[in-house]
Amino acid sequence: MSGTGEVGALSDAALAAHLAEVAGRILLQVRESGLFDAKALGKAGDQTANQFLCHALRAARGNDGLLSEEEKDNDDRLAKSRVWIVDPVDGTREYGEARVDWAVHVGMAVDGAPVIGAVALPGLDGGIVLRSDQPRVVPPAPDRLRMVVSRTRPAKETVEVAARLGAELVPMGSAGAKAMAVILGQADIYLHSGGQYEWDSMAPAAVALAHGLHASRIDGSSLVYNQADVYLPDLLICRKEHAGHILDLIAGMARQD
Template identity: 70%
Template sequence: MNLRDLSDAELAATLAVEAGRILKDVRETSGLEGKALGKAGDAAANAYLCEAVRAARPEDGLLSEEEKDDTTRCAMSRVWIVDPVDGTREYGERRSDWAVHVGLAVDGVATTGAVALPGLDDGVVLRSDVVEPLKPAAPNPRFLVSRTRPAKEAVAVAKAMGGELLEMGSAGAKAMAVVRGEAEIYLHSGGQYEWDNCAPVAVAQAYGLHCSRIDGSPLVYNREDTYLPDLLICRPEYADTVLGLVRGS
C-alpha cells in the first residue's frame, strides 16, 4: 500500500489501526507492565506514526505528544496532530479504555481524524469519513468523567440535570463513547493538550455532535501553546443546557 495515494481520512484510519496493532504486539510480547509498558508502547507507536505521516504527507506539519515540538508547524495550513497512546496509564494497566489518535487540523480547525480503540474486543476505529446515525439518547444524560479526577463542572452539571456519572480512562475513549451512544455528554475542565482531542473532535463533529470549549468558544488547533484545558463533546440537544449551567456554576 502506498500511503501517499490514500485520502486524508483513509490515511488517518490506516495509521491509527496500524499503531494500535503495534501497541497490542508490544503489550503481548514485551513482558513489561505498568509505566514501563506504557513508555515502551508510546515509543513504538510514536516512531511508526511520525515516520508514516512524514512519508505520506511530507509537505504537512506534524505535532505529536511524544516528539519534541517544532513550532515551524505554526506557519503551515495543514498539520497532523497525533497521540500514539491516549491513556498511557490504562494501556499500562492492560485495561481497554485507551486509544490512538490521528487527526488533521487545517487552518486551526480539526477537519479529519480517526480514533482507534484497540483494547476493545472488536478493535474498533471511528473515523470522520465513515459516519453512522447516532443511537437514541438515554432518558437521563450520562456524563463521562475521569477515573481519578472528575471535573467539578461535570459533577455539578450532572447533578443539576439529574444525570449519571460514568468513569472512564482516556479522553479519546470518552469522546468515542459519546459517538458510540454509550453516553451523552463529555464535559472536561482538568487540562488537556491539542493531541488529546484533535482527532476525537474531528470524528465527533462528523457524527453531528456539539464540540466546543466549555465557554462555548471554538476549539482552535496548531497554536504555539498546545495547552487546551477544557472541552465539551455532547449530543447537540444538550449543548445549550450544559453551557448555560457551566456559565452559572
C-alpha cells in the first residue's frame, strides 16, 4: 500500500489488522537493531510503535476518537461514538526479553462496545494477526481444561478457580497473548482479576467475541470501553459453554469472602 488514500479505503477491521501487523514488524526491527538493552528496548519499542499507530490512525480516521496507553489522553474522545483503542506493546517485559508472548492491540469501540479488533503476535514464527473480521475455527477443549495465568504474578482468584475446575495452569505474558491462546487452542480459559486498563483488553475482547467466545467482566457484566476512567480491572474470556460455571464459581468465592 503506497499512500494514505489506499489505507483510508480499507475497512475498519482491515485497517486495524494492517496497522497491528506493520507495528509488529517495526517492533521487531527496533529489537533487531541491537542498540538497546532489555529495559531500554521496551521503552524504545513502545514509543516507536505508538508514534506509528497514532499518526496512522489520525491520517486514516481523523474524525474518530483515539486512546492509547502511550499517548496523553484527550477527553474529546468521550463525545465520539467511534474510538480507536491501542496498546503498542502489550507485554513490554516479554518483548524486551525476546519472548513470543507479547502482542500489539489495535481495536475500535463503537458506543462503548468492543466491535473491531486485531491482535498481532509478532514473536511467533512468521508472526500472525488474529482479527475480528476473519474468525478461525476454535479447536475443541481437551478433557482437562487449561487456564492461562500471569507468569510473574497470578491472581489469587484465578488460581483458586483453576483449582476448583481441576484446570492446568499455563503461565504466559501479555493479556493479548493469553486471550489469543484460547482462540489458537493453546488454552481454554483466560480469567484475570489483577487490574488492567481499557487498552489491555479491548482489541482482544473484540477478536474473542468475533470468534464466538464469551468475553465479560468477572461478575458477568458487559465490557464497556471509552470511559472517563480507563481502569477496567477484570476480564473473563472462555468458551461459552464454560462461562456460566466459571462465573458461578467466582460469585460463590466472593460471597465466602
